[in-house]
Amino acid sequence: MIEKIEIQNFKSHKTTQLQLGNLSVLCGINGVGKSSSTQLLLLLREAYLKDKSFDILDFQSNSVKIGTASDAIYEFGDFDGFSISLVISGNNYHFTYEANTEDEKVKSFIKLNQSISQYPPDFIKESLFNTNFQYLSAYRLGPQNQYPKGDKIIDIYKQISDIDGNAEYFVHFLDRYRNKVVLEGIRKNINPLYNDLFSQVIAWEKEICDGINIDILDSGKLGYILKYSFDTTKSKTSKTKNFEATNVGFGLSYVMPILVAILSAEKDALIIIENPEAHLHPNGIAKLTELICLAAEAGIQIIIETHSDHVINGILVQCKRFEEREKGIFKDHVSIYHFDRDETEHCTKATKINIEEGGKVRYTPKGFFDQFTLDRKYLMGF
Numbered sequence: 001m002i003e004k005i006e007i008q009n010f011k012s013h014k015t016t017q018l019q020l021g022n023l024s025v026l027c028g029i030n031g032v033g034k035s036s037s038t039q040l041l042l043l044l045r046e047a048y049l050k051d052k053s054f055d056i057l058d059f060q061s062n063s064v065k066i067g068t069a070s071d072a073i074y075e076f077g078d079f080d081g082f083s084i085s086l087v088i089s090g091n092n093y094h095f096t097y098e099a100n101t102e103d104e105k106v107k108s109f110i111k112l113n114q115s116i117s118q119y120p121p122d123f124i125k126e127s128l129f130n131t132n133f134q135y136l137s138a139y140r141l142g143p144q145n146q147y148p149k150g151d152k153i154i155d156i157y158k159q160i161s162d163i164d165g166n167a168e169y170f171v172h173f174l175d176r177y178r179n180k181v182v183l184e185g186i187r188k189n190i191n192p193l194y195n196d197l198f199s200q201v202i203a204w205e206k207e208i209c210d211g212i213n214i215d216i217l218d219s220g221k222l223g224y225i226l227k228y229s230f231d232t233t234k235s236k237t238s239k240t241k242n243f244e245a246t247n248v249g250f251g252l253s254y255v256m257p258i259l260v261a262i263l264s265a266e267k268d269a270l271i272i273i274e275n276p277e278a279h280l281h282p283n284g285i286a287k288l289t290e291l292i293c294l295a296a297e298a299g300i301q302i303i304i305e306t307h308s309d310h311v312i313n314g315i316l317v318q319c320k321r322f323e324e325r326e327k328g329i330f331k332d333h334v335s336i337y338h339f340d341r342d343e344t345e346h347c348t349k350a351t352k353i354n355i356e357e358g359g360k361v362r363y364t365p366k367g368f369f370d371q372f373t374l375d376r377k378y379l380m381g382f
Contacts, residue, residue, distance in 0.1 A: 001268065001301050002041075002128070003087045009074040010082035011036040011066075014347035021335040023296035025315065026305045028339030029367060033348030034305045037339075038272050039064050040084045041128060044095065048129050049157075054119060057097055059108045062163050063135055069099035069110045076345065080105065081113070088126055094118045127270040127301070131158035134261040137165025138274040138305075143245040143253040146223040147171035160257055165274070167257035171224040174201060174260050175216045182263050185298030186291060200263050201256065204291055208284040209252055215242055226253065251279035255288060262291060267299035277308035289314030293329040297322070309369040312336070320359035331355040338368045 002020050007013040012033040018024070026034040046061035047054050059066040066072050073082055081098030095117050097110040104110070127133050140161075141147075150169040153162050158177075160170040178198035187195055188203035202214050211231035216224055227242040234240075245253045258276055265271060276292065277285045289311050296302050304311070315336070318328030336353040351365050364370075 001089060002270070005037070006085040007037065007040060008083045009077040009079065010040060010084070011072060011074060012348045014074055014077065014345055016348050016350050018337060018350060019335055019352065020303070022299070022301055022333040023293060023315070023329060024303045025312070025334070025336040026303070026339060027307065027312065027336070032339040032341050034339050035274065038303060039066070041272070042135060045128050045133070048124060054095060055112045056109050059110070063165060065164070068106050068108055070105040072110065073099065074347065081110070091120070091122065092118070093123050127268055132266055132269040133271070134159065134265070135161055135165045135272045136167050136257055136261060136274065138278065139164050140167040140254065140257055142250055143248070145244065145246055146219060146225055148223045160261060170257040170260050171216060171226050173264070174198065175218065175224060177264055180264055183267065183298050186263060186294045197264055201259050204259050204263065205252065205256065207287040208255060208280065209249065212252065213239060228252065251284065254279045255284070258288065259291070262295045262300065265295065265300045269300045271300060271302045273302065273304045275306060276304055277306060277311050282310045285310040286314045290318060293318035297329040297333060309372065312369055316355065316359035316361065319355055323357065331359070338365050340365065340367060
């Protein structure tokens with residue numbers, strides 16, 4: 001598990017330190033460095049998968065597209081490059097990349113300074129570099145008439161995304177691994193015969209939208225068609241007819257890659273998710289947050305970026321539930337960071353939010369999901 005990240009001189013990060021937990025949450029206003037906190041992890045992964053080496057970071061990689069070295073280096077830094085230090089399972093790793101000439105600064109890649117970098121061979125055994133990893137960006141696909149096939153991505157790399165974290169292959173992935181047994185700690189309490197991935201995805205989808213069912217049709221070379229139906233007493237089959245994904249609520253298809261990624265994960269997996277709350281009703285966000293917390297407590301490391309107070313409140317509820325009946329997530333396994341901007345240095349400032357007993361948070365910084373309080377004060381006249 002990644003226990004600590006320190007980023008220096010990368011984009012808006014002059015120096016940013018993050019103590020990660022089983023579940024790590026990055027929040028704050030737009031444009032203060034939340035997404036870039038995980039971009040270096042993705043760049044390291046892409047470098048290793050492509051060349052079995054960390055010598056070069058490609059700023060036009062499949063997962064991250066930044067531009068040039070100049071775009072990646074903090075504007076007011078004290079050297080022409082950036083670095084990332086990691087503590088993983090108690091081991092320390094360090095990478096420094098430099099662009100020392102004007103020509104190197106306009107390149108779409110940057111080279112490792114090997115003399116001051118440190119990464120023993122066991123580094124590549126971490127989940128970040130193998131199939132026990134998933135990345136879902138805010139760009140993931142919405143409902144489609146057909147979803148593509150990706151045999152190599154699915155069979156060899158076991159990924160639901162290839163380009164930009166789109167989750168373009170999640171339907172193929174779900175169909176291919178539909179019989180995979182889901183970790184006990186994250187299963188819904190249904191018939192023990194239905195502990196497979198496909199059944200559990202449906203069970204959790206029903207938590208978000210009551211009575212919904214899923215079907216996948218294989219269209220050969222054309223790809224896959226995702227269909228939905230609903231439980232009903234109007235039909236002899238107890239279900240409605242099948243509906244195209246494009247004719248059913250947008251959020252139902254948008255959330256499904258997250259369900260597939262989490263429910264298919266093994267213990268010690270690493271999953272990075274941007275904006276899991278997108279297109280969901282608050283009740284659906286609460287149910288999804290419950291799954292995220294259960295998965296993190298079961299040993300799946302999850303890093304999320306969110307703009308939703310429903311996600312934060314859902315996590316706090318799960319912390320209190322853990323205290324009361326050993327469900328949910330232990331508060332010390334959660335790291336919540338509020339990101340802001342240091343206007344003097346024009347750099348990222350990350351503040352850790354402490355969770356107290358009973359799922360309470362106090363002494364939070366200005367801007368930490370306080371819009372409801374501000375609006376209420378205005379409406380109430382005080």
